[in-house]
Structures are given as C-alpha cells and as structure tokens.
Amino acid sequence: MEASIAKPTNYLNATHGAASWFLTKDHKRIALLYLISVSIFFLMGGVFASLIRLELLTPAGDFVSSETYNKFFTMHGVMMVFFFLIPSIPATLGNFLVPMMIGAKDLAFPRINLLSWYIYLVGGLMAVSAMVMGGVDTGWTFYTPYSTAVSNTHVVMTGVGIFIAGFSSILTGFNFIVTIHTMRAPGMTWMRLPLFIWAHYAASLIMIMGTPVIAVTLLMVVLERVLHFGFFDPTRGGDPVLYQHLFWFYSHPAVYIMVLPGMGVISELIAGFSRKPVFGYSFVAVSSLGIAFVGFLVWGHHMFTSSQSIYAGLIFSFLSYLVAIPSAIKVFNWTATLYKGSISWESPMLYAMGFIGLFTIGGLTGLFLSAIGLDLHLHDGYFVVAHFHYVMVGGTLLAYLGGLHFWWPKITGKLYYEPFAKVSAVIVFVGFNLTFFPQFILGYMGMPRRYHQYPEIDGWQVLNVLSTAGASILALGVILPAFYLTYSWFKGPPAGPNPWGVTGLEWETASPPPTANFEETPIVTRPPYAFTNEDAHV
Amino acid sequence: MSGHIIGNRFTYFLVFIALMVGTAVTVAVTYIHLGWLNLPLALAIATTKAVLVIMFFMHLKDHPKLIKVTFAAAFFFFAILVAHTLSDYLSREGHGMQTYPASGLVANP
C-alpha cells in the first residue's frame, strides 16, 4: 500500500503462505517458529509460577490442595526447563545467528533443523496433553521410586514428551557442531569466531553428550511403569539412586546448556556497547569449553542427601568448586571489557548489566551449596530455589531478553521504541530481585521447597508476600516486550543494516537479511569486535 | 577431507574372517574356567572386534583427525559417567561389592 516501489527481497517476504513457513528450510524462519513456540511454553510455565506464588501468599494451604500444588510446581518446572530454557536461546537466537555469524548460507542440515522443530512440538504437545488430562506431580526431576511405583499421575505421557523433545535438542546441537566445523566462511578461523559461536559450540557439546543419557533414563522409567521392568525398583534389588546418577549426568550439564548460550549473548552485548573487543578473548572462548567439560564432573552435588557414599560426595563437592574458575574468568573479563570502554546504555546493555550482577549472585550461592556441610542444611529448601532462579532467570532469561532486543532489528528490520525497552528492563530487574532475594532468606531460615503451606513464624509470610509481589512485577516486565516488540514489527521505523553500530558478519547484511543471508559469501580478514576509533563516537 | 575413501574388498573379507574367529574364540573361552579372568578376556576380545569394525568397516583410520577425536570423545564421556558413578557404588558403606541383600528388600523388611 505505502510503496509500490519493489521492496528488497528478504527472508520474510521471499515466499508467502502457510506452507512456505511450515515447510521452510530457512534457519531464520525456523528460528521464528521456535520463537513463537517457546514463548507459548514460557507463558504456560509462567502461569504455573503465578499459581505457586499465589498459594504461598498465605501460610495456610487455602488456595489449592497439596496434590494440586505438587502438580503446579511440577508443570512449572517441566515447561520452563525442558520446553523453554533448554531451547530458548539456542533454538531461536542461535538458529538465527549461528549461520550468519560464521558467514554461511544456512545450517549444515536445514531439513533436520525443521524436523527438530516438529519433534519439539510433538514432545511439547504430549507434555501439554498430560497437563490437560490431570498433570503430573513428581517434580521435574521424576525421582524414583516415587515416579515409577507410587505416583498415579501422568508420568508416562510427560516422560515420553520430554524424551521426544530431547531429540529436538540433540538435533539442534548436532546441527550447530557440524555447521561450525564445516561451514565457516573463508578467513573465519576459530580464533575469529564471535564468542556467541564459542558458547553455542560448547552448549552443543553438552546437548549431544548429555541428552541421550536422559533420554534413555526416561525410557527406563517409562518401561518400569508400563512394562513393570525393574531397573530402579528396590523391592527387586534395584537402586533408586542409580536413577539420580543417570538423571543428573545430563541435568547438571543441562544447566550449562541453558546458561552458556546466554553467556555468548552477553559477550556480544558487552563488546558491542563498550565499543571494545572482549578483554581476554581466547580465555572467554576456551572458558566456555571449560564450563561444558567441568559441568560433566560435578553432578553428584545434587545427591549429597541421597544414599550416595560420602567419598563420592567429597569428590563431587571438590570438583563443583572448579566450575567457579571458568565462570569467574567470564565475569572478570566482561567487567575488564567495560574498563575505558565507550559505554552506551541502550536497553540490551541494561539486560547485560543485570545478567552480570545476577549471575554472579547465582554462581556464588552455588558455592555455598557445593559445601556438603552447608548443603545438608540448605538442601531442598528455598535457598536452592533462589540460587537456581538467579542462574536461570537472572542469567538465561535476562540474556534471552537482552539478545532478543539486540537482534530484534536484524530479525524484523524494524526499530522498537527504546524508552519502553529501558523501562521494561528495569522492571524485570527490580521484579526479579524482589521475587527471589527473599527466598534466599527463607531458605536460610529453613523453609523447605515443594510444600504448599508453611508455619507462621519468623516473618516467613512477610518474605513470601514480598516474593509474590515481586513475581507480579516480574510478570509485567516480561509481558511488556511482547507488546512493544510485536508493535514495532508492524509499525516500527526501518532499522537499517547496523542500527547499533557494532561489528559482526550479521550486521553487514541487510535487515531483515535475504534468504541466503549474504549477497555474496563474505571473506573475513579481521578478528571479532574490531572496533575502530570512529566507532567509539557513535 | 574425508571424501572418497574407497576400501579394498579383499581387506573387508579378511576383517570378516577375523571377526568370525574372534566370535569363535570368545565363545570357546567362556567354557574354560578362568575365574575372574573370564570377564576381562571377553571384553578384550569384544573390544578388539569393535576396533576392527571401527577402523576397517567404518574406515575411522582413514578419516581426518576431527572425526577420530569426535568418536573418541563419546567413549571419553561414557567413561566419565562410569567412573563417577562407580566412585559412589564402590565406596558405599555396607554395599560395595556384592553385599547387597540378594533376595531383595521385600523379603527382608
């Protein structure tokens, strides 16, 4: 209507119709399909979170029964962990950016990429149907023997849903690894890769090494429930703790599937808005691999209070401290990057600053929990809940939102209204801390997790009310972007190829990019984040 | 590049014969009483056969280093799983080697 002049062809307007989206092999369109679906799962997980906070507003269990409450926190965990956090950054931003950042036309296996989205959907639909049919109450960890012999909820359906979704994650990781190894543009050496790519490479390693183990473990749980097999059944001499070993062999490293891509995003944001190369590039790059590797050595710290031997506990405890080293390398190098940088405070940078602070708190409280003696007191309490929410919400979610704001002009070709974005970043930060900081105190005072009521002592209710109030603010903060970002897609001013004035191959092509990403294959001659003096004055 | 690795058909046949011999040996060895040695011997023969398949049928020996490292990494991570899990099982008080009640917990409440 507005312009009869032919608009440049890009990946969004190259073809039309539903089939052109649902059968697309373009990694950028698949990224958008993922973006929409993970947002839906995030919304569902968020609804359960709100219901949990609503119940805990008062000490009495007056809103729902304990059985229903068990289902609430289980569905919250399942939706958020397996259907939001794991695919969030890799499957959306990663899918969109990995080929573009290395100068490739697409991922190595575009059809497998599309297949992974369908597999994800099938798994997700199974989990949702289990939820609609009455839910599951085992907690997202599905510990045996409760999950195999006791619970009469929809464990099988949910388990199969996660099993299936696991393959989507495996396929994504597999695609990234092959792509990064074989599809880099001329001159794109490993030491010229953006740190986003290094982080995704490390996360992909975990996806292919860890995910198969949880897949087969859930299969064993399903076989035990459906066919009465006896892998973990103590009445037949099986060991329920073996389940925990197999489960955490994946699920601890899975934390790094969630946070490593987030760290990749933060590295890009810090460099971009400081107009400087990331300090100690090679250390930050290799520390991603370090986190991925050490992540596989520490799973027993989830099992200090199981019947795991004390010797194994000591080993796991010691190794858990090692995770702090590569994590600290990242945090220190990010802050060193800021030093004497030409810093500007656009909204993605606000999220990045939030990430650094909150992730640091989340990481440091993790060290408390690696100490066996302290863990015995804090285990299965709100301190743990607060700790991992600082990592997963304060870390991954903030990085996800920051990354989404940063690359939104590239994805849609439009600019959003920056003041809204800044306000929502502040709201998220305030709401988050108000929600989860009181939980550290509650946990320290001994409030256990997964109970729908608590005693009226020591001002527990005050802290819980603060937490619930914070959750409402946090909810507002994450819903706002859905509106102004969507609005900008239709009504926003055009962004141009490089609205932030930052480096990177993805910013050298049009916004939105053409279907083949680049007019011609780029040839890379410079290291990443090669800002010139002129860039500093943008 | 790994493209166009074309194997020798006679070599394939020799590997096949070696695998068959390995199978015969591993079955035969089962019937010789060697006590605790039987298991490591069976695993050694199986590993030898597996290496033959990987190196000759799957041509890992002709593949670039990247692919060799990748495939080795799978066994490395499996070894982490085993080593760390056993660090628990082999050091549990009262359990350790074969002291778990063989008849199950229900029989001895």
Next chain:
Amino acid sequence: MSEVHAALADHGHEHHPRLQHHFDSLEQQLYASTFGMWVFLVTEVLFFGGLFMAYIVYRIWYPDMFVHASSHLSVPLGTFNTAVLIGSSLTMAYAVNAAQRGARPREQVIWLFGTMVLGAIFLGVKVIEYMDKITHHLVPGPNFHFEDPAYQATAQIYYSLYFALTGLHASHMIVGMVILAILAYKAAKGQFTAEWYTPVEIMGLYWHFVDLVWIFLFPLLYLIGGAH
C-alpha cells in the same frame, strides 16, 4: 572445511544436481554429512551408554545372579546371530563399495538386499528367543518366575536389562532395514554414482555401529554362564 571453502569460493564451479544450495561443493557436502553421521553415532554411544551404566552397577552388585539368570539364554542362537550380524556388516561394506565404484545398479541392489536379508534373519532369531522368554515366564513383572527362588527378585533386573538392551538394539535394526529398503529402491533407479553416494556411505556407518553394539551385548548378556 573452510580451507576448501576458500579455494572454491573464488571461482565459479559446475553445480552437480545433488549439490544443495547452501554448500559450495560436493566435497564440503559429503564432509558435512559424514561428520554429521559420526556426531550422530556419538549420541548413540551415550544413548546405549545409560543402559550399559545400569548393567555395570548391577553386575557388580549381583555377580552370581547374572550367572544364573543368563544361563537361560541360548549361546548357540546368540553365536549364530553374532555371525549373521557380522556377515551383514560385510555385505554392507560391499554395498558401500559398489556404490563408490559406481557399480551397476543390479550389483548395488544385491548387496543392499543381502544386508536386509541377514538383518531379517537376525530379527527372526530374536523373535524366537523372545518367545522362549515369554513362555518361560522370564519377562520382568508380576508373571516373572525364576526356578531358583533366591534370584526371583533380582533376576528381574537382569531380564529388564536384557530386554531393554536387545530391544533397543533390535529397534535400531528395524529402522536400519527401512532405510536400506529405501536405498535399495534408489539404487535400483541408478541414483548412486561414483560421484555421489553419500546416503549409502553414511548408512554403512550406521549399520556397522549397530553391529558394534551387538559385539558388546553378546558376551555381556550371553557368555556369562560358562563361568559356573
């Protein structure tokens, strides 16, 4: 690899009909596919690895039970199946070789079909073995019955492992045979030439891997009994 990428980016080159648009050359495409298959096999190692881990723990806990429980497996049938599967690996290697040489479609189809036949024999024997376990009440669960009451409970763990490991292995073979059938159809139409044979090659890797798993399953499940 990017070096090859660089070499090919500079000058135009002829497009093979099998070259997908996002690759620069058939070599790059083949390399990505082969590497991809090996990465996939890595995930398979760890997929089976979870079950092997359970096997290791329980074999350490219940060595005597494993001896007794495994004595109900037929070593002759297991040995026969091992030989059949090794034979199918040979025919698979010949099938890949035929495609690589660009042999006549007939020859390619013969080797692919031969692999399928051997796979079917393996699965047929597996069905006989499963039927035997079912009739002898050796399937874990309420109907499980073991002649020595001392192992009535724990022998179910052995049979859980047996059915899970061999069942997972057999399901991989079934998937493999479906793909072999598709490849045989394509080979009959003469789609695989000395220039482009990637699907046959990576299918070969998959099939050998399935053989590989069985090479370990055979001694670990069947050949324990000889020790007593």
